[in-house]
Amino acid sequence: MKILLADDEPIARTMLQHWLTGWGYTVISVKDGEAALEALKNDPEIRLAVLDWVMPKVDGVEVCRHIRSGQSEPYIYVLLLTARDNKTDIVDGLDAGADDYLIKPCNPLELKVRLRAGRRVVELQEELVAAREKLRYEAMHDGLTGLLNRRAVLDQLDRELLRAGRSGNPVAVMMGDLDHFKAVNDTFGHAAGDAVLREAASRIKSCVRAYDSLGRIGGEEFLCVLPECTTAVGYTVAQRIGAALSQTPLATPNGPVPVTISLGVASTEQTGETTAEGLVRAADAALYRAKAAGRARAALATPVDFVLRRSGELLAIQ
Numbered sequence: 001m002k003i004l005l006a007d008d009e010p011i012a013r014t015m016l017q018h019w020l021t022g023w024g025y026t027v028i029s030v031k032d033g034e035a036a037l038e039a040l041k042n043d044p045e046i047r048l049a050v051l052d053w054v055m056p057k058v059d060g061v062e063v064c065r066h067i068r069s070g071q072s073e074p075y076i077y078v079l080l081l082t083a084r085d086n087k088t089d090i091v092d093g094l095d096a097g098a099d100d101y102l103i104k105p106c107n108p109l110e111l112k113v114r115l116r117a118g119r120r121v122v123e124l125q126e127e128l129v130a131a132r133e134k135l136r137y138e139a140m141h142d143g144l145t146g147l148l149n150r151r152a153v154l155d156q157l158d159r160e161l162l163r164a165g166r167s168g169n170p171v172a173v174m175m176g177d178l179d180h181f182k183a184v185n186d187t188f189g190h191a192a193g194d195a196v197l198r199e200a201a202s203r204i205k206s207c208v209r210a211y212d213s214l215g216r217i218g219g220e221e222f223l224c225v226l227p228e229c230t231t232a233v234g235y236t237v238a239q240r241i242g243a244a245l246s247q248t249p250l251a252t253p254n255g256p257v258p259v260t261i262s263l264g265v266a267s268t269e270q271t272g273e274t275t276a277e278g279l280v281r282a283a284d285a286a287l288y289r290a291k292a293a294g295r296a297r298a299a300l301a302t303p304v305d306f307v308l309r310r311s312g313e314l315l316a317i318q
């Protein structure tokens with residue numbers, strides 16, 4: 001673990017550095033508060049700081065205040081070293097955000113165990129952040145394909161439409177549905193079905209841009225949000241996806257499985273429709289027509305798709 005050591009007294013600093021290194025820390029040693037601030041700015045891996053209270057230019061308490069006023073993650077555990085044992089001073093130091101303090105000259109064993117406690121705090125905090133990030137990721141992604149889930153991709157559509165409302169750029173929405181997917185599961189088994197979904201997701205993803213949002217919104221149904229994309233380009237992308245899937249059968253544990261996809265595309269450019277619900281409905285209606293026309297193709301929404309709901313099941317927007 002990386003530790004920042006700031007002390008203006010050369011002998012104390014050398015001794016502390018010697019101890020810290022001996023206990024296995026990677027030490028960044030500086031001689032005043034200003035250099036401490038510089039080191040913190042340049043090295044995001046610092047997790048512990050041992051700061052002398054009294055230093056020229058910027059003192060330890062100021063450095064501590066600076067650490068706490070910045071971003072709260074990753075957490076930096078601060079231990080102040082002070083010759084002051086006056087309670088008011090110590091309260092001031094802790095009030096500035098220090099986690100702990102030691103009276104100088106400090107006993108190496110005491111410093112060692114205090115730092116061990118600090119390291120535990122830092123490690124626990126890192127575990128919490130990692131667990132939270134994992135939950136956040138899982139809440140937004142489809143576990144099978146790694147694509148966004150339904151809610152996340154629809155949220156993304158809302159955001160892109162808001163942005164487009166300001167910029168005036170078009171947004172295209174594409175719905176895709178693997179053809180006869182039930183037959184894949186029935187014929188090749190569910191493991192093959194899952195492999196097909198994963199491979200299809202990966203091929204679709206390779207056809208869109210990094211800033212397009214792609215989600216799996218149902219069993220074999222995908223939704224893609226294409227910001228700053230004209231109707232014509234959206235349609236071209238849909239055709240590219242269709243070709244990417246149909247060109248080569250998809251590899252599964254039970255052998256290659258030929259798969260095709262039907263796609264529907266709608267864009268804000270077509271009728272001025274700017275609601276997520278209206279666009280998804282139009283793309284869905286276009287997809288339905290692609291299916292009805294024989295599948296394995298892309299269809300562009302027609303003006304009527306923007307106003308009429310097709311009979312049968314509709315994508316319910318959450």
Ligand SMILES: [Mg+2]
Pocket residue numbers: 007008009052053054055
């Ligand atoms: Mg000093």
